[in-house]
Amino acid sequence: MGRLTGKVALVTGGNSGIGLASAKRFVDEGAFVFIAGRRRTELDKAAAAIGHDVRALQGDVSKLDDLDQIFAAVQAEKGHLDVLFANAGLGSLAPLGAITEAQFDLTFNVNVKGTLFTVQKALPLMNAGASIILTGSTTGSKGTPAFSVYSATKAAIRNFARSWALDLKDSGIRRLASATIVRSTWGRAAASARRPSTIQGEATKPIGRAGVLIISLLIACARRRTRGALQPPLSPSTRAEEPRRATPICRTVVAFPFFVS
């Protein structure tokens, strides 16, 4: 039996890269997974690659009407969500002096507005014990040449994770993580304009197997349960077990390298 057997997950940006790898692994672990993205062809290819227990939903996370349609489809087919992986994101390189309004609007609309409203609109579908995972980045905490706009969006994600953990503390949704990731390719948009000497991932390229680690951690985040404020107090016999079950692994920013060849 998989570690996510019976769980229902939504992975935005699930037709490519980190989102697709995570969706595949979630299904391997027994979950039913909705994947969302803008490109129908890529969604269909991703669903075919995953093979079973997957539904592809087309939509742009920066458009609230699209989000409504995505969550209406989840509601109609499964009625609830156990795991939300708000992962859709993009970025492009431009040094200060060359940043355009269009680049700023696109990056903030997808990464910040999209993440915010993805999570907010998912809340009515999520019960106590559900998990929310956001995709952050090491760039959210450090300076990176020509990447300030993207980095600022990831700094926002980092704060979303911390502030929302407080907003949700009485909801029973206790698993809120910000996964911070370094990968050898920087998404499709940035990769097309990449200058190796300025790519942080090149300078800090970790060993190859670390990618497995983050997917495992995502599953741990998706799966672990702690007791929400609405749940009854523990009996003395189960209290001894609680420290292990309640390890706050998902309440902090998780930072480790991710490398995909």
Ligand SMILES: NC(=O)c1ccc[n+]([C@@H]2O[C@H](COP(=O)([O-])OP(=O)(O)OC[C@H]3O[C@@H](n4cnc5c(N)ncnc54)[C@H](OP(=O)(O)O)[C@@H]3O)[C@@H](O)[C@H]2O)c1
């Ligand atoms: N690669 C890295 O090294 C790295 C490092 C740190 C953080 N990250 C973050 O990891 C996440 C995934 O990136 P990736 O590297 O896997 O890149 P990727 O392969 O380019 O995947 C990005 C995904 O987001 C989706 N997406 C983009 N804009 C969207 C929108 N408006 N609405 C819905 N879906 C949208 C894309 O699908 P469509 O184009 O079909 O919409 C795609 O599935 C992003 O949040 C990125 O910022 C990546």
